[in-house]
Amino acid sequence: MEAIVKQCKKACPFLHNSTTATLSKLSRMPAPAGFASEVSGNVRTNALTTMAQKCPVMGKAIAIQSKSYLRTSARLAKHPTLPLKQAALINNENEARVAAAVMAALQGQTPTTHSTHSKPFDYETLYKSELEKKHQDKSYRYFNNINRLAKQFPKAHTANLQEEVTVWCSNDYLGMGRNPLVLESMQKTMNKYGAGAGGTRNIAGNCNLHLQLETELADLHHKPAALVFSSCYVANDATLSTLASKLPGCVIFSDASNHASMIQGIKHSGAKKMIFKHNDLQDLETKLQSVDIHIPKIIAFESVYSMSGSVGQIEEICNLAKKYGAITFLDEVHAVGMYGPRGAGVAEHLDFDLNACYPHGNNGGILDKVDIISGTLGKAFGVVGGYIAGSAALIDMIRSYAPGFIFTTSLPPV
Template identity: 40%
Template sequence: MAMSLGQAGRVLVKPLRVVLQPPALLFNRSYTAIAEARAVLNGELESIRTAGTWKSERIISSKQGPHINVDGSRILNFCANNYLGLSSHPEVVQAGIDALKSYGAGLSSVRFICGTQDLHKNLEKKLAEFHEREDCILYASCFDANAGLFEVLLGPEDAVLSDELNHASIIDGIRLCRAKRLRYKHLDLRDLESKLKESQSSRMRLVVTDGVFSMDGDVAPLVGICDLAEQYGAMVFIDECHATGFLGPRGRGTDELLGVMERVDIVNSTLGKALGGAAGGYTVGPKPLIDLLRQRSRPYLFSNSLPPPVVGCATRAVELLLASSDIAHTMSAKTMRFRNKMTEAGFTISGSAHPICPVMLGDARLASLIADDMLKLGVYVIGFSFPVVPKGKARIRVQISVAHTDDDIDHCVDAFVQTARKHGVVS
């Protein structure tokens, strides 16, 4: 707005000329843009439906567990990450209630301002103890933990070597950092070694892998990875979301299972699966790294702290596992019961000896149809297809829980056989 000072000291304001468009013209322009956007979006949605990869959400009206209520029916649940059945464990639930009463619903703040409570520090201490690492930092999710690590740790003079089938959160986290990025073939130690040789001029190198790959249930060859990392002077990172709490003699994870706990430098994992099933993720590792993450990790600095009830539930879950390994020990027998019975029936089950049991079907539409028919038989499973898994490798991912009984597992197998025969998958 232009102004000039008049002789009498008054402020004279020159009128601002505004050319207003007729309301109808503005509306038409806006309507045209919205209509065009809708056409594009609807086209994308229709292509998903046509490909048979549409992902519907079934509404659950009960707590998570081996049996849940869906559409008014009580059915068996075989697609949750509730590996140890702790999401509805009475002591875990009560710990969440107690934390809610004592600490409130949430902090309304990020950690470094006024969002850290003693219960956050207590959980971090117990997680570090559980994984036998120096320190721990909590995040809102393991997706955030993966998004917040690599950018802080690695710079342009460094290199990150990542398994080609690593979780999407790892891929996205690596994209945020400025390090040289090299992908090695899935579980291929020869290719990893060639990438280590290729990156020898880098200041720091980090080998990055899922401990257990969530879509296939296969386990990373950590002994060979650690051998190569030590030979070529690299560090090792594992994502343990589908291993923490139940793999290994004490349920510490893939690194304990394979005897390399002291050789893996950094572990990211989740509170949202075996450890209570609510939400939250974390990084455990060397204290200088954890201290640096508290100073610079963006998802940590700019996200509200975990709600007290979530922290309370997770803390009790970790305490139960620190006190006894009995819960984790029952997982193996239940897993092998399902895998063996399904293999005998003629199904192809990916992975080995892990409660993630992908029933390989190939066709996306077929996986979706079988999952829908299984629901009619009282078994809740979900078909996975592109882009969650590669094209042509659709499957139904069954997940075994300690909370499943042998009868539950047998009922699931029988439903698979009945439905697969209907669609000509098995004889």
């Protein structure tokens, strides 16, 4: 019977989760009024048997046990002088019959659950199988150990402190991450405010430094407002997914060479997407013409495409957006800090002289035509973080709805 009890505990959530003390207590509690009449013979009933009878597994076993008890009692009553050894055999026979009934009920009626599978899923084998695919297609990555030296830009040492290399592949294009003025400012800020933000922007992680930075970024891109994220990957993903999910029936037109962060944001939005050929204005316009002008549309593209180095046709795309009732989302990640009189990116650079004379916007230039701009602080600016800039209402909506902004610790004060 011990094996049956173990099997029952595996199959029955109640038995599995109940302690011995709980079961013992229930066995001593009287059965509810009127229940005893439902049990055949003189089988003693209590709260535990009451509950068991309602169970699809144990209920059948108890019914069989009751009938077996009556048959055994009748046989022993006919032979009151039956030897003890023979009487024990009858009881064992009865017990075996009950055991068979329980096992049959377990096999036939217990739903297949995690507790009835023959063995658990082999997670480690799956991990290794996926890694093997990476090795087979030659896409498995090995990390370099590169330790950039602040006072010897662009030098770095490897895992061997004595081995120096020159780093030509860093995103810190201008070496701002080791600029003495930057380091001095960061040290002063850290001494005053500490190294960490202390929470999310919605709770304790919002400080005056965040607000000042957002004001400067908004002004840099000729926009009323800006919002800082932990990275531009998060900024693109959170903004596109939130914005497109809020626009009813939105269709997103995405350049074929867009960054993975934009692709993920489009995917997470659940909106319909139409991919146009890279930098192909004719293909983009053909696709725009296929969607009614009253339907919300987003054209997502980049200024500098990192994989090819090609430059997006910003002004022409903005003109198409206006013609077909779309808004533009321009990723300037690889251009901010590098192009334009103030480093706002390619959109600013295209009207270099105009923006040099009128640096704060509303000058009718291309930069003013772009609806939403995303950028990073982790490349030419040399530190970490990402951001978007756009209208005040748009920024406030993203701030209020985007999980990627709401539920993450904000950037540290430094």
